[in-house]
Amino acid sequence: MQNKNKTVIRTMDLLNLFLTHTKLTVNDMIRLSGIPKSSVHRMLGSLADMGLLTRDQDGQYSLGLLFLQFGNLVAERLDIRHVALTDMQRLRDETDEAVHLAVRDGDSSMYIEKLDTDHPVRLFTKIGRRAPLYAGASSRILLAFMPEEERENYLSEVEPEAIGIGTIVSKSKLRELLAISRTTGYSFSRSELENYTAELSAPIFDHTGQMTAGISIAGPEGRFGEDRLPELIGKVRQAAYEISLKLGYRKQVL
Incomplete structure (x- = not known):
């Protein structure tokens, strides 16, 4: 069993070498892994036979297409609601605010999961709620990290309308806020969808580095004062980062 x-x-030591190298020769793998030459040759034969590695005409090895098949299956089978639940619960408990998980659906955002707080004064929202991409922190974080061409197409066509007293209806102001969100890694809104409420959101990225969802906390505006915001921003961004890691994201936190 030990053998x-x-x-x-x-x-796995051999395969892990390909996390940082596209192609490697046998000698490269022996040098980098420290594994005896005879063992490397034996393992390479088995890995190539199984389709986990492929060898080109120059004798260099790279990851086989079987990894692509397995990778796609893992990505397809990940239920982001299940993956995010533990971090959502921790964020709810740490902030005592409602936590939402939102995804893009066409030109709207939609809450696909929500955890309520026991706070006596709280925001009443529900799973399935939609909002235009220009309004509210959850929506705007999704818009901010959309591919640039898609984002610009949306902005050129949309005509923002006031929903709450704080809804951003100026396209120039909207573009400014989106640029800030891409730099800071979060979005904050006040009274944009409902008067006297606030929402703070951060993006979640998948294994390809693409934004896949947004996580937010929301509640009465009075609980999101300037003295408390830095702490809340840090907690929301950290929760988003932890979920992203579980989805295979590997870039450094902002």
Whole structure:
């Protein structure tokens, strides 16, 4: 049993080399892994036979297409609501505010999960609620991290309308806020969808580095004062980052 475990560990050591190298020769793998030459040759034969590695005409090895198949299956089977739940619960408990998970649906955002707070004064929202991409922190964070061409197409066509007393209806102001969000990694709104409420959101990225959702906290505007905002921003961004890591995201936190 010990020999089998050792072989598996050594095999993973070889495969892990390809996390930072596109192609490697046999000698490269021997040098980088420290595994004996005879063992490397034996493992490479098995990995190539299984389709986990492929060898080109120059004798260099790279990851096989089987990894692409497995990677796509993992990505397809990840339920972001399930993946995010633990971090959403922790964020709710740390901030004592309602927590939402939102995704883009066409020109709207939609809450696909929500955790309520026990606070006696709280915001009443529900799963399935939609909002235009220009209004509210959850919507605007999705808009901010959309591909640039899609974002500009949307902004050129949309005509923002007031929903709450704080809704941003100026396109120039909207573009300014979107640029700030892309720099700071969060979006904040006051009274944009409902008067006297506030929302703070951060983007969630998947294994490809693309934004896939947004996580937010929301509640009465009075609980989002300037003295409390820095702490709340840090907690929301950290929750978004932790969820992103679980989805395979590997860039450094902003």
